[in-house]
Amino acid sequence: MNVEVRLFATLREGRGKKVYFQLKAGLTPRIIIKELNIQEEDIAILLINGRDGDFDRPLMEGDYLSIFPPVGGG
Template identity: 50%
Template sequence: MQIKVKLFATLRNNREKEMMMDLAEGATPKDIIERLNISEEEATIIMINGRGAKLDTAIADNDTVSIFPPVGGG
């Protein structure tokens, strides 16, 4: 299946901002971050099609997965 992956903030360092990725059926965001060499600590906010998701949430064909690093502020 093919999905769109969007990376934000520091996760874009030495990586594409947006990319298409071919994954096996039943893949999860954890499979994506492993393929991109992103640690689980770096990928703290994950969204699938604009909705919050977890590392073990199943991804479907043509989904868009957005991955964000920890957010600071105050």
């Protein structure tokens, strides 16, 4: 089973809109972020299944991860 990772805005550059990771024991958002070469300080919002997520929460079958960078504007 795969974990779907949805990337937004500038985080898509060179990575694509969606990335899939093979689910294995101990897989966490922190591991995925490291594998994607994204710096934690470049992440403003991390959601797991549409809810506020934790970097160290073990992912489960069917989970999807959404990662958003800081957004400017005004």
